[in-house]
Amino acid sequence: MxxxxxxxxxxxxxxxxxxxxxxxxxxxxxxxxxxxxxxxxxxxxxADNCLQITGGVKYEFNWGDFNGSFNGMGVNAAAGTRNVMDNNNVVVGGTTYDNDWDSKVESWVKFAGTASSDFGPASAVIKLKNEWKTTVVNEGYGTTGVAGSGLTAGNGTVVIDEAYVSIGDTTTIMAGKKGSIANFGDDEPFNFLGLFNSDAVDKGVMFAKDLPYDGGHVIQVVSDLGNGVVVKAGLENLDSNATAAFGAAVPTNAATTAGWYDAVAAAQNAGTVIGVLEYAGDGITAHVTGMAGGILDGVVENWAVHAGVTGTFDMFKVRAAGAYSANNMNDTYWNVLGSAEASFDMFKIALSGEATGGQNNGTAVATQTGVGGSIGATVTEGVSINLGGRWFDEDTGTNNTEGYQVAAQLVAAVSETIKITGEVGVYGTNKAVAQQTDFYGAAELAWAPGGGFTSSVKGEAHQNGAYKVTFKAAKEFK
Known part of the structure; x- marks a missing residue:
């Protein structure tokens, strides 16, 4: 009310x-x-302003023996690393310390004050955000066995996550601190396990796992042209102190001191021009995002393109996406993905594929490829099963570089508010490691009683000895 x-x-x-x-x-x-x-x-x-207040709180607690990373089983993709959960016990004075736990609270509150103007609604937005996480590895002894080395305490600092002004209706002008207008959507695979490299870049295609060069201090314009067409243009990253750009190396100067170089590198990457063209309509969504970074010093240090399209035609969905980046050091990186899904009365079939490659200082790097597929079936009302697998070849120039995962999943809606999910599977590799397979099992109980409140409890155990119990609870208000 x-x-x-x-x-x-x-x-x-x-x-x-x-x-x-x-x-x-x-x-x-x-x-x-x-x-x-x-x-x-x-x-x-x-009399003339409307203040809208929104916010939310998320809590997550993990306990078990899980903070290790089974590197021999993992898939080391060009844009990130996907490792299997492992234990990492230490022995101190003849006593084994193995329990890990962490507790994290995320909270935010957003205020948007809006009034009418001759150009459309005029708003000032402020969003406060806090993340407080405490981590304990091997009961505080870490991986070295030194007391206190496995403790990481959160500081609970409240930060201004957004602070910007905007004006307009079909055409909106925004300036201040906020997220990017870049569109990186229409790129997730449809199969239920996804793809390995796609997971490494937050489920999709990308030219870097993290994006330190967009958003931040921005000046943006978004215009709805009608008929499903939207164009966006922005100058972002105006406050940059990032030394990485689009996942490629920053130009170096061996004659400079480290401190001077760090400052110059950050300055050289400040300022990113972003342009976006989007379309949504007639069963099709599509976009093209172009970026040019480091423009404030008058020289473009790096540039990138991200594009994706999804088509829905009766029982079928198809998707294609690609990302490409380059810099002025002759480094390039490309990542493509394709996925298709067919839905029938009781069955759903999905198939996906991905590939990455590029150049390092003008020399071609190995192309990496992956595929994945799944089949889902509705057994009864509220009960469904999914069977799937995925495979990835690092192709690093040596033999035995493939990894895979096969899994079966059962989803049962016990009631309108309670859902149970169970999964069993195996990770595997042909690498020359001591343990080439890791069987696992997981079960989750999710509860959504309404009012925007959600909660879940999940347990997971692995053949390699790792296990974890996770509790989550969240609520947002709008």
């Missing part, structure tokens, strides 16, 4: 007692400014 409803009700009751108070009710009719601006949810109004 809106706060303005409470205010109106209280003042109306008081206004019935005297004519003076009744006259004041005419002023409070301006509280409808939120409705006139099309803003709903938790709001507070004045």
């Amino acid at each position: 809106k706060l303005k409803s409470l205010i109106l009700g209280s003042v109306a009751a008081a206004g019935l007692s005297t004519a003076g108070f009744a006259a004041d009710l005419g002023v409070l009719t301006s509280l409808d400014v939120c409705d006139s601006l099309g803003i709903s949810g938790l709001t507070i109004s004045s």
Whole structure:
């Protein structure tokens, strides 16, 4: 219920007692400014401004023996590393220390004050965010056996995650601190296990796992041209102190001192021009995002393109996506992905493939490829199963560089609010390592009673001795 409803009700009751108070009710009719601006949810109004308040809290607790990383089993893709969970016990004074745990709280609150103008709604947005995580590895002894080396305490610092102004309706101008306008969507594989390299870059295709060069301090323009076409343009990363750019090396100067180089490298990568063209309609969504980084010094140090398209045609969905980046040090990187899905009365079949490659200082690097597929079936109402596998070849120039995963999953909706998910599978590799397979099992109980509240408990155990129990709870308000 809106706060303005409470205010109106209280003042109306008081206004019935005297004519003076009744006259004041005419002023409070301006509280409808939120409705006139099309803003709903938790709001507070004045004569010409609507303040919308949103927020949320997420909590996660993990306990077990899981902080190790089974490198021999992992897939080391060009854009990131995907390793299997492992234990990493230490022995101190004849006593084995093996328990790991971590506790994390994420919270945010966002205030958006909006008023009407001749150019459309004018807003000022402030978002406060906090992440507090405490990690304990091997009961505090870490991997070295030194007391206290396995403790990482969160500081609970509240940061201003967003602070920007915007104005406009079909064309919107934004400036301040906020996220990027870049579109990196339409690129996730449809099969339920996904793909190995896709996981390493946050499920999709990308030219770097992390993006220190977009968002931040920005000036942006977004325009809806109608008929599903949207264009975006922005100048971002104006506050950059990043020394990495699009996942490629920063130009180096061996004659400089380390401190001077660090500062210059950061400055050379500041300023990223971003342009986006999007389309959504007639069963098709598509986009092209172009980026040029390090422009504020007058020289483009790096550039990149990300594109994706998804088509939905009756029982079929198809998707294709690609990313490419290059810099002025003759480094290039490309990543492509394709996926298709067919849905029938009881069955769903999906097949996906991916590949990566590029050059390092002008010399070609090995092309890496991966495939994945799955079949899903609805057994009864509320009960479904998924069978799938995925494979990846690092192709690093040596033999025995393949890794794989095969899994079976059961999903059962016990009620409208409770869902149970179980999974068994195996990771494997043909690398020359001591343990070439790792069987695992996992089960999760998820609860969504309504009101935006969600919670879950999950247990996972591996053949290599690792295990973990995870509890999650979250709630957002809008």
